[in-house]
Amino acid sequence: MPLETLQPGKVRAHLNSLLEDKPITEASLRSPHIEEANSLLKASGGNLGVAPHSSTTLLWDLENYYSGYYELLISGGRDATVRIIWAEGLYENLTFRDNQKNDRREIVGKFLPEGLGDRFVPDGSEDRRFTPIWWRAGRYCLIQIETAQHSLELKKLSLHASGHPFDWQGTFSSDQDDRLAPILKASKRTLEVSSWDTYQDCPYYEQLMYVGDTCIELLITYAQAKDSALPQRVIELYESSREQWNGLVASRFPSQTPQFISTFSMIWVWIARDYLYWQDDPEFAAQLLPGLRHSMERFAAWEDEDGLIENVPGWPFVDWVDEWEEGVPNKGRDGVSSVLNLIYLLTLQAASAIELAIGEPELAALFERRSQNVSHLLRTRYWNKERSLIQDDESAKAYSIHAQILGTLTGVIDDQEACDAFQAASSSSDVSVASYMFRHYHFEALRKIGKGSQILTELEAWQGMIDLGADTVWERLEPTRSDCHAWSSHPLFHLPCSVAGVRPSAPFFKEIEIAPQPGPLTFIKTTVPHPQGLISLDLRFENGNCQGSVELPAETSGKFSYAGQEVNLVAGYQKL
Template identity: 40%
Template structure:
């Protein structure tokens, strides 16, 4: 719930990041489960969730309902409780069908009525990215990203036909979104159909969707990883930038983008703020997501299968010479220690009994048994 003074409400976009931090540091998932249930209960007549719930006044931020679907996917991966996931699937399908019903004759997604907030970018009015008659690159790629998660959820709960339908809708939207938003001269996806506006947000969601071809991804990366004039992510959406930098293998830039956090103590703060100054909230828990990224991105500990039944370890230390940490797992704990030595990295891993994993080093995959493993890999 954000925050103790200003909002005192639970918002979906905020909650997703807070729950990811929770999964990394505690096995107690009662609050994440309750959040998923309450948002599921908030759905309005068109099928999408409310932006915050419970609340005396109804507020609709349509993109936040897609983040709720992502929360269900997160739970399916980080916790071993497929029955609970199955119970959420009617709500997931309701949200996704509502979005698919808002496609134009051409096939692009047109924003659902409401506050189509994405991030507190100063050049965006009320946090809403630029659109052309309600059609936005940010929101189309957000939908594509979520369609991919929906397909994976349907596979996980044993509904291959519904997974295929989600994948078909994803592929159709990828085709038309690529055609209409890709700007060949700049090597970027535009925020609007007139190609006047460009943001980190659209590039991040496109890459995280897993639906951008290799050549386009390289061109986007060449801009995203250098000083640029794109509309930049702020504290909240930096989570998705950090996820993208992980995909691109540029976690060194995560440490360089933490200025908004480094300044907190110098300003006398002990909690994370909502957005860069002037901020309206001095205590906004969505800014805790670097805790998640320490474990899941720098140390690289993530689920490799639903229920966390397999573990993926892909260390990317960025500019750090050494890092170690222990992440909670449904069956115990996963501990990783990485230490740079010249052009090599010493990696020590401890997995719970009965849980196997994979260590990623460049293009090489090293199977890891349960218990203790020590490996030396190239420093890439």
């Protein structure tokens, strides 16, 4: 979104004192100065006076999540202290690290953390405008004023909201819009406030671009926006990060502090594969080949004598799981982990697909042979037939949904075995669960085995956020630190691309696959951007049959698959 001056929300609390370590009280909501305070949010401004040697606190609820540059218009108040603190939500107690926020709309009895903010000291002049030199983000803005010998007039509050100007063209509607539309709205808002000239993991905390997050953010962009500039920029930035780690992509970039997450360096290959399929730009894709080949050579150096990677260097982060130390699965640092090797297998498969499409067939064959070897070893050593589960390591004591998801995506287990594994995982108390981020791959696995309609049920976890007043989607299962994390925005991808089933089936999106898995939905209307235009569906489902229409862009073709039936598609409008 381009820079836009707004005056959103309202001032919900006013105190004639500093808040300090006290909670917001019911009385502060009924302050006689609330009306004056809210006049500051009028286009013409207002006036809230603060006498000499006194204090005032305002809690501005923007009633949505924003990122940008706030502005205060102030007159007088020489040597006063003006403090601004931003927060995503208020906390139930002063132990902020336990992240107990509950309903994000509620403020009474709750505390504001010592969050990101600024401190200004007015010089006493008229109509001084105070704004930060870096963006701020959140839903709540606390303004605390402590005057010295001179009175101060606060005249206006405003926000210069900013972010990447996405050209949103993707749509999804169904007979469950009442439930799904708020989830899509919160997911889209999250990506909007987390994208500038790069993607961000979150706008409030790190404000950094991580490979693992970017992989998901790129897919959302491909599925929802007509935008190649931002994807190309971030891919080029990651390419330039190779100098830091001897040819491997940095986990986050640009960043003042270098960091190496070994799993993210493998996921980088997935990003290149996705670009190859979703964008029609062979020249740009080909520029990635030298770096990808160097990466694959470096990964090979991690292999043991059998061909599995072990003692993986750096931080082999996979997901925030309670049972894992720092997001690393069992044997992730000091042995052979099935989860890490499944990620490696996906990487070998992606590299083979890239080489086959635009590179060297010999390299494609090499990566395919290595992937078959890794797949055979993983099935032989880690598939526990008695439990219908893939083990995290050879001890048969550690299990995770992650191994089942990755085993499904790689083909280590077949579709029926995958169904059995997911059933066994859901009914077992010793199987670690996935965060919102890794559920992206769970949804991918469900689509692969023809269970994409289960995504609609799985979105109950996102509904839980909405029920607690979320305007954006969260980083982790409750209690969560970050209330705005773009890696959890993937319902924007999966509803049109897994439930409605629109995907590229050939490099450069030359061929299109449409394989809806609607489950209980009686109709789906969706639009997915394509390099040559738009893909549009208008489908109705009844008694196991599908009727409707499909429209494909020029110079494309595809297949429509439903209930065991296939129909060839051509460019233009056609009825089913």
